[in-house]
Amino acid sequence: MHSKVELIDGLDDGILARRVAVDWLDEIEKADHNSIEYRVALSGGRSAERFFSAVSELARLRSVSFDKVRFFWSDERCVPPTDAESNFALANRLLLQPLGIRADHIHRLKGEIDPCEAAEQAEVELRRISPSRSVGLPLLDLVFLGLGEDGHIASLFPQAQREVVESRAFFLPIVGPKPPPNRITMTYAAIAAASRVWVLASGVGKDEALTASLSSETRTPLGHLLRLRSSTRIYTTWTSR
Ligand code: 6PG
Numbered sequence: 540m541h542s543k544v545e546l547i548d549g550l551d552d553g554i555l556a557r558r559v560a561v562d563w564l565d566e567i568e569k570a571d572h573n574s575i576e577y578r579v580a581l582s583g584g585r586s587a588e589r590f591f592s593a594v595s596e597l598a599r600l601r602s603v604s605f606d607k608v609r610f611f612w613s614d615e616r617c618v619p620p621t622d623a624e625s626n627f628a629l630a631n632r633l634l635l636q637p638l639g640i641r642a643d644h645i646h647r648l649k650g651e652i653d654p655c656e657a658a659e660q661a662e663v664e665l666r667r668i669s670p671s672r673s674v675g676l677p678l679l680d681l682v683f684l685g686l687g688e689d690g691h692i693a694s695l696f697p698q699a700q701r702e703v704v705e706s707r708a709f710f711l712p713i714v715g716p717k718p719p720p721n722r723i724t725m726t727y728a729a730i731a732a733a734s735r736v737w738v739l740a741s742g743v744g745k746d747e748a749l750t751a752s753l754s755s756e757t758r759t760p761l762g763h764l765l766r767l768r769s770s771t772r773i774y775t776t777w778t779s780r
Pocket of ligand 1: 552571582583584585586587614615626684685686687691692693694717741742
């Protein structure tokens, strides 16, 4: 059974990025107003880049406080945090530094160490900071995901082995087809346990992956995730074409 999919349309990638930024800043303001911690996991890629830039610009205009926000990642490449391929480096340059996020609220996946060790350390840190759901998986308030042209999300790619798809771990080391190949990813179970999941399905070549993911016979990673969740929000420029 598919989750309820909320499709939000943006006329182009830039307008879509600003729409997501506005919606997220509304959430951050609410958390700040209620003085509750807010835990978010970021992804990488070009859609994330557009989104981060929009958030930084609008957060300054709206004077939004990020004091209650803790930053995690849904995946990371196995490279140093200063590497141009690092998802942390992208967020640090466009979001964390511009917003002045405090260092102890940044919980990056350590792409520079052994991937198995990095996955274990990240899970220990996340469990230390986040309450766990009844099923024992730490609870994130929001996971942002990009959508790959093959329907991948985070670093969960098509035709992954069964032990990856069914893993109850929170993070796993992965070798994937998207360069750089060696990565650490949040698992399907971990993403499914998040309070909210927002997918940024923007950029050229995503329509087919999105259409396939929304069909009942889907075999894409996004389609698999949709089946695991009761609701998922998808921001796309797809319907405006
Ligand atoms: C990564 C990302 C990956 C990305 C999608 C979409 O580490 O590569 O987390 O999941 O979000 O591949 O990337 P684009 O927005 O660049 O198409």
